[in-house]
Amino acid sequence: MKCKFCSREAYIKLHYPKMYLCVDHFIEYFERKVQRTIERYKLLNKDEKVLVAISGGKDSAVTAYVLNKLGYNIECLHINLGIGEYSLKSEEFAKRQCKLIGAPLHIVRIKEILGHGIGEVRTRRPPCSYCGLTKRYIMNKFAYDNGFDAIATGHNLDDEASFLLNNLLHWNTEYLAKGGPLLPGEGKFVKKVKPLYELTEREVVAYALAVGLEYLVEECPHARGATTLDMKAILNELEEKRPGTKFTFVRGYLRKRKLFEVEVEKKELKECKVCGMPSSGEICAFCKFWGLKEPLDFKVSR
Amino acid sequence: MKCKFCSREAYIKLHYPKMYLCVDHFIEYFERKVQRTIERYKLLNKDEKVLVAISGGKDSAVTAYVLNKLGYNIECLHINLGIGEYSLKSEEFAKRQCKLIGAPLHIVRIKEILGHGIGEVRTRRPPCSYCGLTKRYIMNKFAYDNGFDAIATGHNLDDEASFLLNNLLHWNTEYLAKGGPLLPGEGKFVKKVKPLYELTEREVVAYALAVGLEYLVEECPHARGATTLDMKAILNELEEKRPGTKFTFVRGYLRKRKLFEVEVEKKELKECKVCGMPSSGEICAFCKFWGLKEPLDFKVSR
Ligand SMILES: [Zn+2]
Ligand SMILES: [Zn+2]
Numbered sequence: 001m002k003c004k005f006c007s008r009e010a011y012i013k014l015h016y017p018k019m020y021l022c023v024d025h026f027i028e029y030f031e032r033k034v035q036r037t038i039e040r041y042k043l044l045n046k047d048e049k050v051l052v053a054i055s056g057g058k059d060s061a062v063t064a065y066v067l068n069k070l071g072y073n074i075e076c077l078h079i080n081l082g083i084g085e086y087s088l089k090s091e092e093f094a095k096r097q098c099k100l101i102g103a104p105l106h107i108v109r110i111k112e113i114l115g116h117g118i119g120e121v122r123t124r125r126p127p128c129s130y131c132g133l134t135k136r137y138i139m140n141k142f143a144y145d146n147g148f149d150a151i152a153t154g155h156n157l158d159d160e161a162s163f164l165l166n167n168l169l170h171w172n173t174e175y176l177a178k179g180g181p182l183l184p185g186e187g188k189f190v191k192k193v194k195p196l197y198e199l200t201e202r203e204v205v206a207y208a209l210a211v212g213l214e215y216l217v218e219e220c221p222h223a224r225g226a227t228t229l230d231m232k233a234i235l236n237e238l239e240e241k242r243p244g245t246k247f248t249f250v251r252g253y254l255r256k257r258k259l260f261e262v263e264v265e266k267k268e269l270k271e272c273k274v275c276g277m278p279s280s281g282e283i284c285a286f287c288k289f290w291g292l293k294e295p296l297d298f299k300v301s302r
Numbered sequence: 303m304k305c306k307f308c309s310r311e312a313y314i315k316l317h318y319p320k321m322y323l324c325v326d327h328f329i330e331y332f333e334r335k336v337q338r339t340i341e342r343y344k345l346l347n348k349d350e351k352v353l354v355a356i357s358g359g360k361d362s363a364v365t366a367y368v369l370n371k372l373g374y375n376i377e378c379l380h381i382n383l384g385i386g387e388y389s390l391k392s393e394e395f396a397k398r399q400c401k402l403i404g405a406p407l408h409i410v411r412i413k414e415i416l417g418h419g420i421g422e423v424r425t426r427r428p429p430c431s432y433c434g435l436t437k438r439y440i441m442n443k444f445a446y447d448n449g450f451d452a453i454a455t456g457h458n459l460d461d462e463a464s465f466l467l468n469n470l471l472h473w474n475t476e477y478l479a480k481g482g483p484l485l486p487g488e489g490k491f492v493k494k495v496k497p498l499y500e501l502t503e504r505e506v507v508a509y510a511l512a513v514g515l516e517y518l519v520e521e522c523p524h525a526r527g528a529t530t531l532d533m534k535a536i537l538n539e540l541e542e543k544r545p546g547t548k549f550t551f552v553r554g555y556l557r558k559r560k561l562f563e564v565e566v567e568k569k570e571l572k573e574c575k576v577c578g579m580p581s582s583g584e585i586c587a588f589c590k591f592w593g594l595k596e597p598l599d600f601k602v603s604r
């Protein structure tokens with residue numbers, strides 16, 4: 001099969017829209033789509049300082065690569081979760097990716113700054129629950145302490161569609177109010193954006209391969225990934241029967257998201273007595289969980 | 303495997319809740335569930351006159367059978383759609399079912415009263431679209447002309463779950479506002495109820511078999527059933543992995559349905575100049591489509 005735009009051999013067959021593309025035209029298509037996503041949802045300006053959260057996986061690597069290529073001012077942050085082999089490999093990939101991309105990489109190792117890795121803390125809470133809390137806090141505080149205007153994550157179309165499907169099956173209307181490619185900044189919460197929002201997982205994999213990005217395929221050993229994988233499999237089945245299902249589902253959601261907003265309780269946030277970041281109680285969930293008496297300072301000397 | 307409640311051999315394994323039941327205890331379980339559904343959602347009183355729409359299929363047959371057994375005052379209506387062999391067989395099954403049940407059966411044949419069967423009308427509209435319009439109109443007018451307090455249909459849990467899933471994937475919020483087991487009566491619109499609302503398709507099939515109800519398995523030849531079948535297949539996959547998915551999905555919907563109600567435009571309805579039934583225009587959609595100059599009168603002489 002030939003590329004739609006030139007006479008070269010097709011690298012990939014896209015289903016929505018339906019077309020064959022050679023590797024160069026696919027790369028172009030992908031990057032244009034990211035740029036249009038950024039413009040359509042007003043995610044970033046070229047003069048903003050962007051922190052890209054790099055996990056070692058494909059989505060965040062591709063996010064950093066494309067943002068850099070499109071001319072955005074990026075630096076990368078890798079949070080080493082202290083989960084044995086998995087974290088060793090993740091950090092290795094993060095380093096290799098940023099070297100290829102040519103962007104500065106900052107590394108924060110949980111074990112070093114908090115004394116324990118994820119999964120090593122004596123608590124009844126499952127690892128995944130305090131892992132998310134920890135990653136989000138560190139990402140935000142790192143961005144805040146260093147004057148970043150935005151945090152970019154690697155969430156793609158499949159991630160959003162499965163998030164929506166799962167939360168609709170359970171009618172978690174508070175979560176449903178908070179989807180979308182843009183979480184505006186608020187006080188000490190730095191703006192968060194998802195540049196890969198309109199690209200499917202399959203397209204992200206194809207792009208990483210096309211540009212030579214290597215990444216860690218394996219899942220975190222603690223991953224309660226089962227639900228997400230099931231949702232993604234279901235959506236892939238629906239997509240195969242009716243190409244465009246994921247996209248219309250997500251776009252339709254964005255138009256109707258406001259219906260769920262009435263369900264969100266507006267909470268008055270204080271400042272954490274330890275770290276000064278937003279908190280519902282005297283001490284924020286992060287400082288409380290990790291038993292901090294002093295705030296973590298992520299300011300990088302330049 | 304033995305029945306949970308007695309020593310007899312199991313007839314069926316239920317998954318939510320998880321238990322094996324012999325045929326008699328299954329029949330009891332099923333009928334209790336219908337009665338609880340009627341009570342929980344305030345669908346019917348014992349002194350109401352109920353019209354059960356009988357298609358020849360399993361769901362409506364089981365609905366009529368159980369309502370009759372539970373002591374409700376029912377009569378059945380079969381609408382022969384004039385679709386060749388399919389309608390011949392449907393009418394046959396409807397007659398046999400009502401004979402077994404011991405309930406009066408009224409038959410309305412579209413070809414006789416309107417001159418054409420579904421699919422024989424010269425129109426650009428697909429058969430399914432005017433079929434639905436026609437069935438709903440005739441059901442309602444028959445019920446209204448004969449003083450019925452409610453119309454009961456055979457919609458089951460799988461039907462509702464797939465209706466919700468499909469309309470959520472497309473964000474058809476107007477439809478999403480109108481789900482549920484009860485459509486209250488309004489003016490000349492007779493109340494509509496779904497007694498099988500909490501029972502799965504699989505349970506309905508098992509009940510029909512258990513009580514010896516025979517029914518037409520084949521789909522209407524015009525059936526655009528593909529979407530519904532796909533949704534049901536998807537939901538069955540989810541249910542298999544996590545038993546109870548359909549039920550929590552539908553119950554959660556009922557709690558949150560009000561969120562979609564803001565999207566419904568309240569339309570002022572007039573009375574159709576031909577038939578006097580509710581209409582958005584001078585002439586109602588039914589009389590308009592079928593080109594009626596005189597109203598159809600369904601009053602049955604007694
Ligand atoms: Zn090409
Ligand atoms: Zn704090």
Ligand SMILES: [Zn+2]
Binds near residue numbers: 310324325
């Ligand atoms: Zn038994």
Ligand SMILES: [Zn+2]
Binds near residue numbers: 587
């Ligand atoms: Zn009319």
